[in-house]
Amino acid sequence: MSRKPYVRQMSKTSWFLTxxxxxxxxxxxxxxxxxxxxAVILIVGLFRxxxxxxxxxGWLDGLRSPLGIIFQILAFIFSVIHTxxxxxxxxxxxxxxxxxxxxxxxxIVGVHYGVLAVISLFVLILAGVA
Amino acid sequence: xxxxxITMEVLRYRPEQDQEPFFQTYTVPCDxxxxxxxxxxxxxxxxxxxxxxxxxxxxxxCGSCGMVIDGEPKLGxxxxxxxxxxKIRVEPMANFPIxxxxxxxxxxxxxxxxSVKPYLIPKEPRTIEQGEYxxxxxxxxxxxxxxxxxxxxxCYSACPQYGLDSSFVGPSALALAHRYNMDSRDVGRKARExxxxxxxxxxxxxxxxxxxxxxxxxxxPAGAIQQTKITSAIDYVTxxxxxxxx
Numbered sequence: 001m002s003r004k005p006y007v008r009q010m011s012k013t014s015w016f017l018t019x020x021x022x023x024x025x026x027x028x029x030x031x032x033x034x035x036x037x038x039a040v041i042l043i044v045g046l047f048r049x050x051x052x053x054x055x056x057x058g059w060l061d062g063l064r065s066p067l068g069i070i071f072q073i074l075a076f077i078f079s080v081i082h083t084x085x086x087x088x089x090x091x092x093x094x095x096x097x098x099x100x101x102x103x104x105x106x107x108i109v110g111v112h113y114g115v116l117a118v119i120s121l122f123v124l125i126l127a128g129v130a
Numbered sequence: 131x132x133x134x135x136i137t138m139e140v141l142r143y144r145p146e147q148d149q150e151p152f153f154q155t156y157t158v159p160c161d162x163x164x165x166x167x168x169x170x171x172x173x174x175x176x177x178x179x180x181x182x183x184x185x186x187x188x189x190x191x192c193g194s195c196g197m198v199i200d201g202e203p204k205l206g207x208x209x210x211x212x213x214x215x216x217k218i219r220v221e222p223m224a225n226f227p228i229x230x231x232x233x234x235x236x237x238x239x240x241x242x243x244x245s246v247k248p249y250l251i252p253k254e255p256r257t258i259e260q261g262e263y264x265x266x267x268x269x270x271x272x273x274x275x276x277x278x279x280x281x282x283x284x285c286y287s288a289c290p291q292y293g294l295d296s297s298f299v300g301p302s303a304l305a306l307a308h309r310y311n312m313d314s315r316d317v318g319r320k321a322r323e324x325x326x327x328x329x330x331x332x333x334x335x336x337x338x339x340x341x342x343x344x345x346x347x348x349x350x351p352a353g354a355i356q357q358t359k360i361t362s363a364i365d366y367v368t369x370x371x372x373x374x375x376x
Binding site: 006 | 143145146150151201224225227228229235267268271272288290293294336337338339340342343350352353356357359360
């Protein structure tokens with residue numbers, strides 16, 4: 001008897017809607033778009049700074065506009081989700097063996113949050129906020 | 131012992147008469163401690179002997195009875211009916227062609243498994259007279275987790291990357307390559323590199339992590355792949371340093 005295997009194709013456009021774990025994955029992927037846009041805004045800010053006080057002030061005003069504030073709040077929320085979802089899986093990629101034991105995953109994640117806190121504090125001090 | 135009646139919706143595909151798969155419903159009287167595989171065996175023995183599915187050990191060792199149960203890749207022998215409602219939907223593993231009913235074609239995986247050379251490649255082969263390859267408990271621990279893979283392929287069923295592009299070597303094969311790369315007795319990393327560090331290998335993985343979430347043996351293929359990415363990236367960078375091969 002001849003074989004006739006049946007192939008079920010995965011939808012290239014809606015596969016991530018088929019399971020909650022795929023939706024979570026897409027969420028942590030999509031959040032990087034906001035971080036990327038925010039990075040571009042900061043780079044533009046550097047250029048505006050180089051163009052003189054008026055250009056710099058215009059850039060600052062843009063950030064302080066209602067639209068700018070809404071975007072920054074969204075970018076902050078998404079960057080928190082991005083950080084949380086990536087730090088959560090770090091122990092899988094970073095497996096540190098000491099003798100016959102492995103460094104506990106929650107310690108590795110904790111150190112990441114600690115370093116993040118220190119760098120954030122440093123940046124806030126540099127910015128004159130803290 | 132009290133019995134419970136459940137409704138099993140099983141995806142059927144009989145290539146000699148069906149153009150496409152369809153769900154067939156069975157009413158199964160079950161013991162409370164049964165697993166899904168027991169219910170399938172009841173159907174096979176008492177209701178419909180044409181139903182096809184793979185199984186062997188009934189104790190999550192052989193890896194034969196992988197299937198999708200209520201949308202989740204599971205071993206039929208490890209899915210207890212008490213954890214499900216009165217209606218259970220059983221499908222063959224996703225991302226593989228269906229041969230018949232719950233039996234899928236796994237030829238693609240077998241070829242990929244072979245391609246990563248999943249066996250010890252020692253620096254110098256030893257004769258029996260020379261004795262065994264010695265290893266400390268710490269050296270064993272470095273790879274033991276990845277050696278627990280039973281090739282059940284639930285990871286492939288869960289992996290959207292493999293579903294979207296079947297040229298991807300895939301979670302289990304790459305985890306097994308990592309298992310041998312991490313073995314102190316093995317020197318085969320370079321020999322596996324062409325496949326493992328290729329675009330279709332580790333770099334095709336976008337770390338969805340579904341493979342590790344469904345693995346019934348806690349192998350963590352996603353972790354193995356990310357660790358291999360780090361090693362491969364270090365190899366690439368160091369190849370530009372003095373003494374490197376670039």
